[in-house]
Amino acid sequence: MPALKRIAATRIVAQPQVLDSADVPQSSLALRFAADELFVTPPLQDETIITAHDPHAILIREGGFAGIWLPAEEAALFLARNCEWEIPNGRPAFAQGAVASIPTKLWLEDEQVLFIVPAPYAHDFAERMQD
Amino acid sequence: MSIQIPCPHCGPRPIEEFAFGEILAVPDQITDPDERDIDRAFMHNNPEGPQREAWFHTYGCRRWVTLTRDTRTDQII
Amino acid sequence: MRLIVDGRPISYEPGDSLLIALLRADIQPTGGGCLCLGGDCANCLATVDGVSYVRTCQTAAKPGTVVQLHHTQKYPPLPQEDEARPAVPARNLFSDVVIIGAGEAGRTAAREAEAAGKSINLLDATYGEEAIGIYPGPLVVVRTPHETLHVHAQDEIIVATGAAEILPIVPGSELAGLLTRRAAEKLAQAGLDLGRVVAIGTPPAAVDCQLAAGELLRFEGENGRLHTVITQTEAGQENRYACDTAVLNLGLHPRNALLRMGHNLPVRAVGDAALESDIPACPNEGVVCPCEGVSVADLETIWEQGFHEMELVKRATLAGTGTCQGSTCLPYLRSFLLKKGKTLQPSFTARPVTRQLTVGEVSAGTHHHATARTALDAEHRRLGAQMERSGGWWRPWSYGDPDGEYWAVREAVSLMDVSTLGKMIVSGPDALEFLERLYPTKVSTIKDGRSRYVLLLNERGYVFDDGLICKESDTRYSLTFTSGGVSHAEMWLRDWAASWQMDVHILHQTMSLGAINVTGPLTKQLLAKAGLANPPGWLAHTKAEVAGVPCHIFRLSFTGELSFELHHPAEDSVKLWRALLEWGQEFGIRPHGLHTLLRLRLEKGHIIVGQDTDFDSTPRRIHHDWAVKLEKPAFIGRHAVERTNKIPLDKLLVGLEMADGPAPMEGAVIWHDGQFAGHITSSAWSPVLHKAVMLGWLHYFDGHLPETVTIDGRSARRVPVPFYDKEAARARA
């Protein structure tokens, strides 16, 4: 079975404008789950980039998501079989919604695609990737 | 796929990704506080036509989307 | 190249459909009836590779295909499941325009759309792409021989499905040897010998035939085969034409079912599919609906019985409810009703599916709801746990020895994976005000580092969830909810935060945090060994490392014994679990499952929302008035609680015990003086108390609650809860 691995990240809930202008390190992957929610992997070293602007921001060490990279072609086939909404054309792109009936986040690059699901669904997701 | 709900954060997604939430409204003509309470707790406008609704994007951003849907056609206005 | 038909091999030519192959071998699939070769009629059905009702004209002949004919007047048997049959995959396609039908009209529409810069998907039934329905989206679902396509249109769907030929319904139309004009042309092209051909109406191209004069009256034949066509001239004279094949051109009716089911969707028809239907004259006799064997005489009878609406005629005769879904009979039904009722009634409703599709094919691309697994799922399975779905999660029901698990909690130390517990953080300047309005308890009196058990009420004043509020600071609280209730609770919180325009942040972290409950009288010894020197006091919480894992530790007790709930990053769950199990060995540690937990908490009289509570459980009805502070000016459900408090109580959730004998079943009926008095919501034999203890709904009789009741024919007594450790000395030890 394909192995999804837990992703070490920081999950942040903060004011949207603070997230808009957050100085997230270039090397990290920052995914905007919602207007007021940001997922950053690897975990933020310096939380003050958020807390300095929003003292009530919530930042947690987040290990509750699991992910897997697939080559673009393989990802496209899996998505064609299991995704009932249209994947954005641009690259890189972030998209989220039901894939194989599991809430899924996608980070789409030219050559590869990262699939992220809540870790409690990683087992079922892997099974569905195999089908 | 089916009816599409336009999620402002995630884009249009099939209705099955969302949980339904009606936006309740007690008519002004009900003035007795107890009657207003009962109305808000149990009664529905249940219109055949446009209805204000909220949909929670369970499979995406996990936030509420509000919209107006015509219950005769399921079209989102 | 051969097929197997009813156990007999027959050969076929490359490119043959199954029907053409059968006709080459002089086999009529259903024994007779006019064939259309267009996928419209039901006269070419057969069971193909185990699937019945296959339109053989739409199915390519392949080597080794097994065909069983549908014998007339008998339904095919229900199949056995063929384990080897693989699941059919789905494929999603997206384009601006979807065009159904690749005939001339469809191709023209495709050229126009492309010229306008649109992306298109053109579906061609001749390649086996059968559109079976149009749905909101808009979406066209398409069956192909290999997969089910979900073809999504951004702009519009164009129906270019053409028109079907009207079939004859006169006496004798069930004979073999009848073809529509297009069918005759296709067969001639495939090189079949049609014998002596008589044509009614415009004759087929490139087929030698005799033209029949006059109106079609009936067919005659022998052994199910046509030998004579009989027509009538205007003067009333009968003409007889001896022949082997009759070719009929009786008019067209549009294949517009897809268009009709697409009303209010961006769907339009082009070409023949957009035609108005020809309304043929309805003959005085003959079979109108070959699928269900409905004759003109039957229509006359049903009309006389008072069935006049199209839908009622359809339902009373069943005309139009067979495999072809009205493709044959609909024009004639309309014509008959026009004649009788003088008005042209609309076609009956168009419903999916319009073409052929199996249950397996339509289910392509779907999955069951996923059941969540905690980070410890594999640990439980490795320990031999029986897993149970509960609140959307897989949870250990028992590790095989419920009694051993029970005594480990009561007398030693035990672990339970409670990672499924709902968890959220609320933070912000309005956090306190937000929670005050949300919960019926007085949140402002919770001190820093303390937690409190709380109910969640809906606007009806009914309890819909429970959990804890844990204060971290004046502007930050962590909240817990039931495993099954947290998703709804998240919606609830976000909805109210928006409605009240509260300046708060909300984070749902159920899956981010694992949680292990360490419980039993020896818990402190174990935790000390694991590095926790100063565990928090009763209802306090603190952050500290346990076994090297950063934990948020909550002191509370659902089991009735000394308990600490260790919330920790989910990625550390396995490390923490294994460390505690290992270090706990000397204390006799073993994990317990839900089965044991249900019994432990029942002895303590702790309710489970959803099991012990009902849809209409006000705090008063479940004896939790203490959790509601009506002196607070506003909280959700407050008005309803006040209002319903004025109504005399009709039932109460109570504790019951039985002096001896086994525990009654959960759900058992409670009787009082022979009258219904309620039912049991939780029931278990208590090993520590040596009796059956229960929670149940008990009704009031004339304003009084019965003291003794009958359950299972035995006497039970109403008692206060908790049943065990009434002073909570053990939990607070």
Next chain:
Amino acid sequence: MNEFQEKLVNFKWVEPKKTYDVIIIGGGGHGLATAYYLATRHNITNVAVLERNYIGGGNSGRNTTVIRSNYGIPEAVRFYQRSVELYQTLEDETERWIMHAQKGILWMAHGETAVRAEKARAEINTAFGAKTVFVTPKEIKEICPEVDLTGGGVWPIMGGSYHPEAATARHDRVNWALAEGAMKRGVHVHQNTAVTNLIKSGNRVIGVETTAGPMHANVVMSAVGGHVTGLAALAGLRLPIRTHPLQAFVTNHYEQKFHPIVASTSLLTYVSQTARGEMLIGAEIDRQPSYSYRSGHHFLQTCAHRAMTMLPFLRQLRILRQWTGVCDMSPDYSPIMGFTGVDGFVLTTGWGTWGFKAIPAGGEQMAQLIATGETPELIAPFALDRFAQDRTMADRGSAGTH
């Protein structure tokens, strides 16, 4: 002619009168049954049933025809058991063939908690007159050999409840038998007659405006299905009703071999075979309220998938058609019957997904209520004012099921 063609029913259509004793709005099962029982039990025949379309054209002709009484609360078990029994004698009484067939329903439990729930169902049913027993997987296999006890390896079957008196009948024929029975005793049934307003005198409803002109009556009853909210509003009533789609599909016809009705609350689906050999498969309501009557693909896809999980042989059956009704759902999943607080206006609604099985008992009881002016004991718990009185009738036995 096929063996299932209606041969016995003869309708008598007449012109409407200006005045009736009772006007019933809605020519579905409940409206027709009320008229039938008014005529046969109370000799009240100056009655009109007004149907805006054709009789049985709403949910009465779109449901999945299951008759059962294995509900979760005593009041419901008693009421539906009355209906089960009335159905058993309806053919003899009307001398019409409603294709009543006793089949038994198997309710699958896929886990320990569900096993407890099905045992509890058996317990409460037995106490109040409905025959339901808990059955083991082995017994399930005997009753229904086609079941895959492993549930496709995903939803294993650990037991279930079996309710042998559960039956099916052909929905249209029930409507027709009741309509004809009422008509031949003098009741008027007017099709294609839509009610456009209620005629009131003060706070009292005294008649209806219709597309065929005004008609007056002492009692006006709403037996309207999904569209009840708009009608009740004309009487000044707000209802605790939301109108949801309910979908189902059938396969082509197969040899009559599949005997019981098989249901699963976890899988939200149920399966039976009709007298004509179609496999009939249904599900829970769609969650969003709607009056669109549109069939959905997601329903068809998931319902097919779930049904196959229990009954793998379904995989190879060809689907014939799917359809959608709209049903009036109450907040507590129980019906609402009786007086409304508006004089002259009574109501039967909240039939959700369980209206068909209640037709005879609902009609019988509402007829008694109209004839006597008093609420019969059997339906007293289902009064509209229960919500204000905090006496809701939440029934876990009705949810997820039909």
